[in-house]
Amino acid sequence: MEKILIIDDNNDICLLLERFLSKQGYKTASAQRGEDGLILLRKEPFELVICDFKLPDIDGLEMLRRIKVLNPATAVIIITGYSDVRVAVQTVKHGAYDYVTKPLYPDEILYTIKGALERRSQSLSASASSSSATASPATVAAKAAPKAAPKTPLAPNGKRFIFGKSRAAEQLQKHVELIAPTNMSVIITGETGTGKEFVANAIHLKSKRGDKPFVAIDCGALSKELAGSELFGHVKGAFTGALSDKAGSFEYANGGTLFLDEVGNLSYDNQIKLLRVLQERKIRRIGSNQDIAVDVRIICATNEDLRDAVRQGRFREDIYHRINEFEIHLSPLRERKADIMIFAEHFLELANEQLDKDIIGFDDESREKLKEYYWHGNLRELQNVVKRAVLLTQGDYIEADVLPQEIISPQYLTPEDTGGAQVSYDPLRPGVPVISQPANNLKSVSESAERAAILKVLEKTGYNKTKAAEVLNIDRKTLYNKLKAYDIHL
Numbered sequence: 001m002e003k004i005l006i007i008d009d010n011n012d013i014c015l016l017l018e019r020f021l022s023k024q025g026y027k028t029a030s031a032q033r034g035e036d037g038l039i040l041l042r043k044e045p046f047e048l049v050i051c052d053f054k055l056p057d058i059d060g061l062e063m064l065r066r067i068k069v070l071n072p073a074t075a076v077i078i079i080t081g082y083s084d085v086r087v088a089v090q091t092v093k094h095g096a097y098d099y100v101t102k103p104l105y106p107d108e109i110l111y112t113i114k115g116a117l118e119r120r121s122q123s124l125s126a127s128a129s130s131s132s133a134t135a136s137p138a139t140v141a142a143k144a145a146p147k148a149a150p151k152t153p154l155a156p157n158g159k160r161f162i163f164g165k166s167r168a169a170e171q172l173q174k175h176v177e178l179i180a181p182t183n184m185s186v187i188i189t190g191e192t193g194t195g196k197e198f199v200a201n202a203i204h205l206k207s208k209r210g211d212k213p214f215v216a217i218d219c220g221a222l223s224k225e226l227a228g229s230e231l232f233g234h235v236k237g238a239f240t241g242a243l244s245d246k247a248g249s250f251e252y253a254n255g256g257t258l259f260l261d262e263v264g265n266l267s268y269d270n271q272i273k274l275l276r277v278l279q280e281r282k283i284r285r286i287g288s289n290q291d292i293a294v295d296v297r298i299i300c301a302t303n304e305d306l307r308d309a310v311r312q313g314r315f316r317e318d319i320y321h322r323i324n325e326f327e328i329h330l331s332p333l334r335e336r337k338a339d340i341m342i343f344a345e346h347f348l349e350l351a352n353e354q355l356d357k358d359i360i361g362f363d364d365e366s367r368e369k370l371k372e373y374y375w376h377g378n379l380r381e382l383q384n385v386v387k388r389a390v391l392l393t394q395g396d397y398i399e400a401d402v403l404p405q406e407i408i409s410p411q412y413l414t415p416e417d418t419g420g421a422q423v424s425y426d427p428l429r430p431g432v433p434v435i436s437q438p439a440n441n442l443k444s445v446s447e448s449a450e451r452a453a454i455l456k457v458l459e460k461t462g463y464n465k466t467k468a469a470e471v472l473n474i475d476r477k478t479l480y481n482k483l484k485a486y487d488i489h490l
């Protein structure tokens with residue numbers, strides 16, 4: 001019987017989930033604090049942990065890290081409030097299986113649990129059958145391109161790639177067609193969830209390399225030490241824990257494309273090694289003195305402005321120019337309104353297939369709500385909202401009442417509602433108005449400018465507080481104090 005641990009400071013949620021999951025045939029336990037949950041995990045293994053993102057003692061990302069250190073095979077699902085979705089997405093990038101938003105619906109959570117346990121057993125059996133000497137975590141992330149006709153713009157794992165019909169979409173399509181057949185390095189910029197990895201994959205599949213491997217590495221999720229070994233490989237004994245020779249992603253991607261996500265997060269050392277590959281097309285495994293020739297096309301992605309990183313000396317200018325032979329910028333979904341329903345219909349079709357449902361479409365009100373919303377998590381957020389709506393819909397059409405509250409009624413206010421005070425909207429919590437006093441109060445003017453600057457830098461640095469503090473030229477503690485003072489919740 002599979003064991004599930006629930007960690008949530010809300011006792012009602014623990015009780016409810018425990019009761020529901022035991023009825024479904026799982027063995028359960030619960031804890032209301034992160035530390036208590038970790039104690040239980042040290043005592044006995046659990047196949048799955050469902051963990052609240054905001055625990056009183058430890059934040060969601062740190063919990064995820066500690067759970068994975070105790071047992072990398074434990075699947076983790078994060079519970080989050082809708083306004084924290086953007087940060088919850090980060091947990092998925094750092095190894096959580098998925099996140100579910102409150103309020104919790106039994107069907108949705110059960111569906112997610114089943115998916116997580118299935119993925120867990122698939123990856124356990126895959127790693128048991130692969131030869132341990134050459135197995136690399138990068139191979140798990142590596143997406144070998146399907147052998148099908150490389151001319152079709154396919155998405156990873158044979159999914160469908162949608163362009164849309166907005167002007168931005170038309171331009172993107174042109175750029176992809178133009179750049180794909182060349183060997184040029186491309187940098188793809190855009191907010192989280194705008195489809196950077198999908199576009200990188202489409203470029204790869206449309207290129208002459210389309211039948212060779214596409215290897216994706218998230219530089220933001222790897223420590224400095226791990227990143228070096230993941231990218232370039234190592235030889236036995238190169239460092240403590242290097243028990244056998246290991247190939248890196250450059251070797252796995254040979255002949256194909258290497259996608260470096262969040263490239264701005266590469267350490268200085270690794271930037272230098274990357275420069276060498278870009279210049280000489282050769283790599284050297286860590287600890288080795290032998291060069292290995294590689295033929296790899298590099299596509300990078302970033303959601304920060306790398307020009308700023310270059311100006312601040314965090315990213316080498318010579319690499320920036322080499323990886324930026326061509327730039328593709330993906331606009332946020334809210335600026336491509338004409339595409340919203342095209343993607344929504346596509347995600348509806350996918351959700352119907354996944355959940356074995358037959359929903360026909362969206363009613364007028366739900367369409368309007370989807371078109372008006374801010375979509376801070378872009379396509380990823382839209383996909384999740386549609387999946388959940390499909391799950392909750394009983395009739396033929398999705399109606400507004402199955403959409404999250406923040407989408408149904410974002411509380412947009414006007415200055416008239418607030419007696420002349422300025423109203424702005426926090427990109428992190430779009431439905432929540434931020435009211436600042438009229439501009440004749442100097443203190444409030446500088447405060448709102450400071451708040452806006454902090455939000456902008458946070459967005460650019462992918463909500464990495466250490467980096468944001470660096471860019472703002474303040475220490476982390478000051479940043480924390482300001483986040484609190486300006487009511488910015490990450």
Ligand SMILES: Nc1ncnc2c1ncn2[C@@H]1O[C@H](COP(=O)(O)OP(=O)(O)OP(=O)(O)O)[C@@H](O)[C@H]1O
Pocket residue numbers: 089155160161162163190191192193194195196197198199261301303379380383
């Ligand atoms: N063109 C597309 N067609 C169909 N689905 C798409 C497309 N682009 C993105 N998606 C969907 O949106 C999800 C997010 O896309 P992707 O992972 O490529 O975004 P990203 O910009 O790389 O995100 P992040 O910056 O957070 O890594 C994908 O898993 C996919 O389901």
